[in-house]
Amino acid sequence: xxxxxxxxxxxxxxxxxxxxxxxxxxxxxxxxxxxxxxxxxxxxxxxxxxxxxxxxxxxxxxxxxxxxxxxxxxxxxxxxxxxxxxxxxxxxxxxxxxxxxxxxxxxxxxxxxxxxxxxxxxxxxxxxxxxxxxxxxxxxxxxxxxxxxxxxxxxxxxxxxxxxxxxxxxxxxxxxxxxxxxxxxxxxxxxxxxxxxxxxxxxxxxxxxxxxxxxxxxxxxxxxxxxxxxxxxxxxxxxxxxxxxxxxxxx
Numbered sequence: 001x002x003x004x005x006x007x008x009x010x011x012x013x014x015x016x017x018x019x020x021x022x023x024x025x026x027x028x029x030x031x032x033x034x035x036x037x038x039x040x041x042x043x044x045x046x047x048x049x050x051x052x053x054x055x056x057x058x059x060x061x062x063x064x065x066x067x068x069x070x071x072x073x074x075x076x077x078x079x080x081x082x083x084x085x086x087x088x089x090x091x092x093x094x095x096x097x098x099x100x101x102x103x104x105x106x107x108x109x110x111x112x113x114x115x116x117x118x119x120x121x122x123x124x125x126x127x128x129x130x131x132x133x134x135x136x137x138x139x140x141x142x143x144x145x146x147x148x149x150x151x152x153x154x155x156x157x158x159x160x161x162x163x164x165x166x167x168x169x170x171x172x173x174x175x176x177x178x179x180x181x182x183x184x185x186x187x188x189x190x191x192x193x194x195x196x197x198x199x200x201x202x203x204x205x206x207x208x209x210x211x212x213x214x215x216x217x218x219x220x221x222x223x224x225x226x227x228x229x230x231x232x233x234x235x236x237x238x239x240x241x242x243x244x245x246x247x248x249x250x251x
Contacts, residue, residue: 014169027083029103036124046135047120054218059094107221116161125183125225166214174206181227201230
């Protein structure tokens with residue numbers, strides 16, 4: 001699993017051309033994204049009016065990236081995706097257009113004063129958080145009530161957002177375990193996660209990327225999610241995962 005069981009891995013440099021991943025479940029994930037965007041738009045999409053320029057810049061960057069990927073054809077007003085869908089390019093709703101092209105969820109954080117606020121996002125595959133609840137909040141508010149997000153860590157993350165450069169994108173990995181493989185797992189702050197048994201667990205691996213847009217200066221937080229049954233992990237990988245979680249789920 002290539003060290004993906006590490007709970008808080010370090011930040012890594014993102015190689016050119018390695019931002020957007022198209023894997024073997026692209027078709028299935030995109031079909032689910034289309035369903036969520038059609039049926040639960042208020043839950044998976046938010047954008048304030050001031051974020052439109054950043055969203056348009058992000059769409060332009062994504063169009064450039066997917067144009068270099070196998071199976072995509074980018075034209076002036078539409079994109080043919082690897083799974084055969086024809087997606088119109090809508091500059092009035094750039095974030096939704098982008099979200100229909102790629103597996104990654106897309107969050108825009110824009111600097112206001114000495115902090116960054118969540119000003120726009122498409123979050124079809126939330127891992128125990130709610131876009132509607134976190135919309136408009138700063139980094140501390142977004143991470144509430146994560147116990148590990150200490151004041152020291154908050155300062156370091158804010159410095160990272162303050163100093164990230166367009167030419168130096170970054171990525172990190174994270175994981176969660178769930179009782180089922182559903183990618184749509186929203187949860188508000190006051191709702192506790194359901195207890196999990198050690199039997200049929202699923203491991204959700206997130207590849208989280210940070211990029212700074214050169215024109216608007218907004219920071220893009222993208223999340224590529226992949227879910228596998230815990231049975232595919234080796235015994236050492238399971239041991240490391242449960243160690244990071246402070247013990248296995250109850251039998």
